[in-house]
Amino acid sequence: MKSFFQFLNEATQSQASMQAKKLNLKSDGHGGWLDTRGNFVATTEKGKLVFVDKKKAKGQPEPTGKPAAAKPQAAEPAKPKAAPEEKPKAKPAAPEGGDADMMSDTLTVAFGRFNPPTVGHEKLLKAAQKASLGGDFKIYPSRTQDSKKNPLDPDMKISFMKKMFPDYEENIINDDEMRSIFNVLVTAAEEGYANVNIVVGSDRQAEFENLAQKYNGDLYDFNLIRVISAGVRDADAEGVEGMSASKMRKAVVDGDFESFRRGTPKTLDDGDTQALFDAVRQGMKIKAKKKEVTELWQIAPKCDPKGLREQYVNNKIFNLGDIVENLNTGLIGKIIRRGTNHLICVTQEEYMFKSWIRDVMEYTEKKMERRMRVPGKPNTLEGTGGYLKNAMAATGTTSIKNFINKYKVKK
8 A cells, every 4th residue: 555655756757747837848757857949948856846056057958858878887867957046037926835836937828819819819828817727917918009900999909808818917917018029038037937839820830930030149048938838729710710800800801790709709798799799990091981991811811812812912011121010929020031931130239030921011100109110229210209219318308309409500
């Protein structure tokens, strides 16, 4: 018969294994855990999953994913050791014990357009909450607004999101500074988080994975970055699986309220759904006549890939030197290379990113009023309010009138 301590030990080991499974980590056979790239990232200590320091992890022998052979004179196989504890970063203390203690230094984020929010987005939020394991979880709606693909302004969009997803009302963050995934990651690092989970749709997982990992150690510094898929979405499927913001915008263009209603959760009553429908229509500047509406490939490229492709191949859109915004990540950059169906762009800070043509839009607005585009990076986009604020701060002026008078040529 097993002793009480044996049962307790097996229970804790099982808990660590379940936590690792949720994080998509694989065992190395000796109490250590590997990420999807084969890097040693965590170890089991007292039944808990403990993440090791990133620099220490790099010094580990190259993992093979298989148990190492026991050495002839060794009493038992050598087990990977956790990195020495570093001085904890500034972070509010979390309750001791359980998953909350383990994940207190991990932030789970969901960054997206939600324009308009749909019943399909609820699946994303549920996946993000599950991945957080009870730790910190934040939802960042993007800030872009235009009449084609982003008809709702951020405040209105977030207001509807809180009505549609009441279980996540406290997690939805309305912060004007969080315009791109870089803003989110930099802020998380500054707040003291050691690890971050980014939950996205399966079709965007590779894009976020490459981008987030590429600038780790440069813009921010995390021990572990994990990009988690919220599940596969079939654009041709009926119901939640096939619902998208593109279909919702198309329904507004067609004046099809019934289809639009099917794209909203039951938590939104008919009155609020009609208000959302009207808000999207107003944001898209759609009047009574359908003929006045912009072509489908402009407002819902996923619904008209052929039209989008034709415009691109004929060099009518997205040419070299154009400034575009990635609608998934919020990054803004200049096109330096045109592929068959993708673009290579570089931001003003010289960070490079790749985008499918269906995921970008021309960036023509000059409404960037912030002095900093990202923390530590001044806004140098000429013609914007932020650029003016930088110039005024550098010269010690307090108003545009004083600025003009100070440098006015005296006769």
